Amino acid sequence: MSTTADTAPARPLPVLDEADTGPFWRACGEHRLTYQRRRSTGEIVFYPRGHDDPDLETLDSAGRGTVYTFTVVRQHGHPFFRAHAPYTVAYIDLDDGFRILTEVIAEPGTVRVGQRVELDWEDHDGTAVPVFRPAG
Amino acid sequence: MAPRRAAIAGIHEYPLRRAPGRSKMQIKAESAARALADAGLTFADVDALYDAGETGAMSGITVAEHLGITPRVIDTTSLGGSSYEFHAAHAARDIAAGRANVALLTYGSTSKSESRAIGTGGRSTPDPAPGMNMETPYGLPLIGNYALVAQRHMHEYGTTPEQLAEIAVTTRAHAVRNPEAVAGLRDIGIKNIGELTAEDVLGSRMIADPLHLLDCCIVSDGGGAVVIVGDDLAAGIRKDPVWILGSGEAVGYPGNARDLTTSAGARSAPLAFGEAGVRPEDIDIAMIYDSFTITVLTLLEDLGFAKKGEGGSYAEGGRLRWDRPGAPALNTDGGGLSSNHPGMRGIFLLIEATRQLRGESTSQVDGARLAVAHGNGGQLGTRHSAATVILGKD
Numbered sequence: 001m002s003t004t005a006d007t008a009p010a011r012p013l014p015v016l017d018e019a020d021t022g023p024f025w026r027a028c029g030e031h032r033l034t035y036q037r038r039r040s041t042g043e044i045v046f047y048p049r050g051h052d053d054p055d056l057e058t059l060d061s062a063g064r065g066t067v068y069t070f071t072v073v074r075q076h077g078h079p080f081f082r083a084h085a086p087y088t089v090a091y092i093d094l095d096d097g098f099r100i101l102t103e104v105i106a107e108p109g110t111v112r113v114g115q116r117v118e119l120d121w122e123d124h125d126g127t128a129v130p131v132f133r134p135a136g
Numbered sequence: 137m138a139p140r141r142a143a144i145a146g147i148h149e150y151p152l153r154r155a156p157g158r159s160k161m162q163i164k165a166e167s168a169a170r171a172l173a174d175a176g177l178t179f180a181d182v183d184a185l186y187d188a189g190e191t192g193a194m195s196g197i198t199v200a201e202h203l204g205i206t207p208r209v210i211d212t213t214s215l216g217g218s219s220y221e222f223h224a225a226h227a228a229r230d231i232a233a234g235r236a237n238v239a240l241l242t243y244g245s246t247s248k249s250e251s252r253a254i255g256t257g258g259r260s261t262p263d264p265a266p267g268m269n270m271e272t273p274y275g276l277p278l279i280g281n282y283a284l285v286a287q288r289h290m291h292e293y294g295t296t297p298e299q300l301a302e303i304a305v306t307t308r309a310h311a312v313r314n315p316e317a318v319a320g321l322r323d324i325g326i327k328n329i330g331e332l333t334a335e336d337v338l339g340s341r342m343i344a345d346p347l348h349l350l351d352c353c354i355v356s357d358g359g360g361a362v363v364i365v366g367d368d369l370a371a372g373i374r375k376d377p378v379w380i381l382g383s384g385e386a387v388g389y390p391g392n393a394r395d396l397t398t399s400a401g402a403r404s405a406p407l408a409f410g411e412a413g414v415r416p417e418d419i420d421i422a423m424i425y426d427s428f429t430i431t432v433l434t435l436l437e438d439l440g441f442a443k444k445g446e447g448g449s450y451a452e453g454g455r456l457r458w459d460r461p462g463a464p465a466l467n468t469d470g471g472g473l474s475s476n477h478p479g480m481r482g483i484f485l486l487i488e489a490t491r492q493l494r495g496e497s498t499s500q501v502d503g504a505r506l507a508v509a510h511g512n513g514g515q516l517g518t519r520h521s522a523a524t525v526i527l528g529k530d
Contacts, residue, residue, distance in 0.1 A: 014273060015264060015269055018264065018269045019266075020266040070284070071346075072342075072344065076275055091284060093392075099392045100270075114291075
């Protein structure tokens with residue numbers, strides 16, 4: 001039986017076997033938002049890379065942060081995003097010290113720079129997409 | 137012996153903004169022939185080829201083949217819209233080193249005829265770079281990418297939509313004086329091809345907050361060519377040479393603490409001004425890549441015309457119009473916002489700067505002696521390239 005849900009355009013997903021970022025997306029499938037830290041200097045590394053470097057450790061983020069900047073996308077050529085618009089795309093500065101481009105799930109026009117947000121997940125086959133919501 | 141100096145000796149801008157039935161290669165070839173004729177040179181004189189690869193892979197070979205030239209310097213640096221400022225910088229370097237005598241830069245695009253939705257198109261690729269693989273699910277189109285910069289600039293410095301609009305108003309005023317720009321706006325279907333007001337810009341529909349439709353460049357067909365020669369040849373060309381006095385290059389990319397309101401231009405510009413031995417306040421003509429109003433506003437600061445955060449107030453009051461003393465004239469051909477933007481408009485920055493220093497612009501600034509051409513390629517909010525070229529006349 002074909003349903004609307006079956007034929008609705010799907011959110012584009014990352015390439016899960018990309019060598020550097022694949023481990024990140026597979027961890028997302030377990031609802032873990034991971035980042036790396038250099039043991040010797042404490043420097044935060046994100047996006048992930050250098051997986052054979054013993055000086056880099058992988059940590060789980062607490063998933064809380066602040067909106068650095070955002071835009072409300074109102075027009076997009078891709079079928080999923082055209083149907084999804086308007087939606088808010090933002091850079092979030094995580095309290096753990098890294099910055100991520102993501103979507104903030106909120107009424108368009110209500111998000112503000114400096115707003116506190118927290119991690120949520122949108123589940124997909126083989127991974128989950130990290131999104132953020134206004135902190136409760 | 138001092139290193140050889142390099143000068144722009146020939147230019148051509150393909151006049152049509154809508155060229156159905158023409159190919160990118162045809163636009164490049166016709167533009168190349170006309171730019172060489174402008175310099176009084178022929179294809180047989182060309183010994184250095186610079187190409188951004190818009191016609192496809194291995195363009196260093198295919199473009200040379202199509203033009204029937206045998207270059208001994210082949211440079212296919214491809215960094216988006218700023219590629220041509222990189223090419224000019226590399227041509228000057230190659231000429232100074234004695235490896236090249238006549239350098240040819242060409243560009244051709246049929247973005248309009250192909251109905252390419254550059255600003256709002258999807259970004260998925262089957263084989264993304266690692267950093268881009270992090271962004272696939274979020275649907276950030278090109279316009280939204282620049283909007284991230286605008287939003288942060290407004291937050292940090294109080295920059296207003298009216299100040300951004302002023303840049304679109306200024307470039308349209310210049311376009312209205314340029315018959316090829318006016319014909320182009322008409323040919324690509326722009327309804328209002330007259331002067332704009334800030335209210336027009338603010339009243340146009342929001343594409344990605346805070347950028348409105350009229351904060352964005354147009355999408356056109358187009359192309360052009362530039363011929364750069366050494367000083368020994370420059371003395372014999374048809375038009376006055378326009379010297380490449382300095383250049384600088386940089387790239388920018390996301391980081392965990394990057395100040396999004398400052399572009400890689402803040403690193404390329406000091407290199408260029410330093411090599412040229414001039415200051416921003418000496419510049420008569422500012423050809424600044426205007427993919428969006430926020431691009432110009434940010435770059436006015438990064439090039440040193442205004443302090444960081446003061447680009448908005450600097451642009452106010454029509455200050456950057458061709459006929460206002462006290463500040464450089466901005467994008468006097470009408471820019472990407474109102475003359476042409478086929479996807480990579482960096483070559484037009486060199487072409488219009490050359491016209492101004494020759495005295496050939498449709499918005500000619502009296503006594504123009506120094507120009508800056510600053511290309512911004514890629515996407516300002518994430519990964520972008522910057523190249524600054526300082527040009528001057530004798």
